[in-house]
Amino acid sequence: MKIALSLGRSPREMRFAQQLGLHYVVSALPANPKGYLELDDLRGARERFARYGLSFDVIENLPTPHYNKAMFGLPGRDEQLDQVCTTIRNMGKAGISVLQYQWMLLGGLRTETSPVGRGGARVSRFDWEVARRSPIAALDWRPGPDGLIHTPDRELSAEQVWDNLTYFLERLVPVAEEAGVKLAAHPDDAPIPSFMGVARILTSLEGLQRLIDTVPSPCSGLGFCQGTIASMAGVDMIDAIRHFGRQKKIFFAHFRNPRGQVPVFEEVFPDEGDSDMLAAIRAYREVGFDGVIRVDHAPAVVGDTHSERTFGYQVGYFKGLVDAVEVLDAGGVD
């Protein structure tokens, strides 16, 4: 399995990944005022990582300002989508094969970070009741160049949001096919059907299947965020790996293991969540998943100025599971 970390640009991060024995990396590129990612930037990023022995094959994510009008179905979306086509073509030329995007009009949702994890570790939590009481506080306030605080001006029904997504896919999928780039949709995190009057459509296995079936193509599939899928009410994440993996629709995945499901869940360390991560690794192998899977966020560890303790721990755990499954399932137990 192609285990990756999400990295920025500093040599320290790249050396860290290298010492952990990683060969793959995913990364974001900043939104470009031109509205598309330029070939030189893409090639430059790929080369920079390659110098540390890291293969940069997945962009995570398509910058929101590059397609926000498309998400909301606003005037100007055609121009935006033309630019996204340029991004896709440039990715093809640069040899970056997966573009992850998300369709969360209001962004990600969380309600608190509390020191209630193991050893008082600070865990990120979502509680739907709290989010209803204080909706603006639950929005993703990470500063971005888009200037969007996602407080909505209008309501959007699920069918409206589906229409917008369908329009997006119909325009982009043929271009992606031509460029040899896979479009990987990240599910809506937190997976609740609607928030502040705006529908969230990729919040159930049915929703993810509908996305796949809307514009069927070997280039349209999923960024399989284990954490989001595991926190969907009533969903068995490992069954979901099998379901989508058999269809070859998992283009990229996130390694995370939350505790709880909607309406309340929290991001604990991957060995203490509700899903059996060893079974998850076996499920990926069973369906022949050969894409990149990256270590996701977990609680912060004390004294961890560069998040290297929490990521070091997670990479160790993840690698150990993969190695153990490879050894045990290949040679059997003595």
Next chain:
Amino acid sequence: MHLALTLNPFEDSDLLYAQQLGVDWIVGDVPAWDYDTLAAARNRVEKSGLVLSALDCLPTSFVVDALLGRVECEEAIDRVCRVVTDVGQLGIPSLGYRWPPVEADSVVATTAGRGGALSAVYRIRDKEHTSQGPAREELWQALAHFLQRVVPVAEAAGVRLAYRTDISLVSLPEERRILDSVSELDRLFQVAGSPYHGLDLDHGFVTQVLGRRTSLQTGLKVDEVIRHFGRQRRIFAVRMRNLRRTDSGAQEHFLDEDKVAALRGLQAYQETGFEGPLCPVPSPGMTDDTEWRHKGYAFGIGYLRALLQAIG
């Protein structure tokens, strides 16, 4: 098999670190060995909700006189006995010791490991013993005397005394080299065979010294070495690290660089009924890590936890 971390119980943030990474057994690396310090160490660990499963090695200075056979020898041994009694009184189940307390020139180089991590290379002298030699016999006599006095005290105190295998011994010239093979370790238990006397095994020593050397002598492989001591209930602790042969010695690598060996090793320990403490060794040294190697430990804990989960 229980995971454990070797840390100084007086470092609050390291206790918290262990807890956050889900490690609840602590091997105490204490700064002093008087009763009050040991009592404080135990109190700090236990009030934190953790378990002080063992104390790390007795300081070499405590046994150096005993080794040299000086007149102060008996006093040095008395002091060790006093510590052992204190440890028992405090209900700490296990205590490590190292022998002989040499500071050998065992690390011959540090070289770039994976991604430029700092990797130690140990000198390993493979030559078999040709004769017992007077110097070796003197060392054994001093060791035997030490054990004959200390082990009964440990037994009475309910403290498991763990000899910590030491790869630096293997760099010594033949005439001063003891405790560097399965038969040498067997002799340790012929001298002091109490069930309270056992081994704190460096897994790198097991694979590169015991496994290799005995494969010449008796045909034992690594898992057979583990079974040999495991069946006798001599394995009190294991430090998991990955050493690999070079031309003249053995070099540190990350555990996952030999995943089959790591997994088979753990399976062998598990099959003998070994319950822990199983301690990761944070090597090679990662760049920009702390002196205690928090980053390296985090990776090692995660990796070992996954392997343990997988072998059930």
